[in-house]
Amino acid sequence: MSSKRRAQLSIINYKRTYPLREEYEGIKGRADQVLDKHLLDPDLIKFNDVEKSVTYYSEKLIPLANTNRPLVMLLFSNPHPHSIHQGMFLSPNTNRRENPFWSVMDAAGWLPISKGDRTPEKLVDICLMAEYQGPFELIFYCYYAFPTDFPEDISKIFGKEYFKQFIEPEAKDEFRKTVVDTGVEAIVTFNKGIFNLVAKEQIECYVERLMEGKLIQNQVKGINQTIPIFLTFPTGWHYHVEYKQFRKASLETIRSAIIPLVKGRKND
DSSP, X not given: OOHHHHHHTTTTEEEEEEEOGGGHHHHHHHHHHHHGGGGGOTTTEXXXXXXXXXXXXXXXXXXXXXXXXXXXXXXESSOOHHHHHHTSTTOOOTTOOOOHHHHHHHHTTSOOOOGGGOSHHHHHHHHHTTOSOSSOEEEEEESSOSOOSSTTHHHHHHHHHHIIIIIHHHHHHHHHHHHHHXXXXXXXXXXXXXXXXXXXXXXXXXXXXXXXXXXOEEEBSSSSSOOEEEEOOOTTOOOSTTHHHHHHHHHHHHHHHHHHHHHHHHHO
């Protein structure tokens, strides 16, 4: 990725460094196995043998505009390297095929953006300035900052001890701070593991409940505010011939549940 392109996306992509110290060699060795080709791009992830650290790029999108619509956070597990490369959440795959997230969010009335405008470059501008119709302003946020193909790869790379001692506390603190500082009024997550980390009550089986049209809702823990959190299908869930319809229906149900909650809060 060119430095010019990186500079253009500095509002979305940000740099972070983890000091690894005595655990450096082990973490770097596991990263070589797990991250593979992603390590070929030093703009994505770079290990420093002298400082015994790793520096990487992550992503976070908080709207710059204020449209006076309720602010809702879309909470994901962690960035995918391919999206970092392209500069926007949920970018097309290696075959240039659009991520179904965008068409489903469009159909469900959350992000009605025409297909011609759903390129990574245009989506950055549209979502930053909240230049879309729909009932909410949307924050795109990853609970964990480190980019991998799969969220479980993070603990594989860093090991359980480093993950528990450094990465997990940092993720928890930054998530809660972002929710409070931005004034988020509701959260929608696409990952059961993340839901169970941030919600007051945990769940187990949920896909069947979502397919039955049920609403999975709880409250965010550790914050002195009442923030509802909802769980929907994972962005990669496609294990049914009508998966788009199920995902659309779930998002419509969540949208209908959020609207009266935020309206009631404004009237209080």
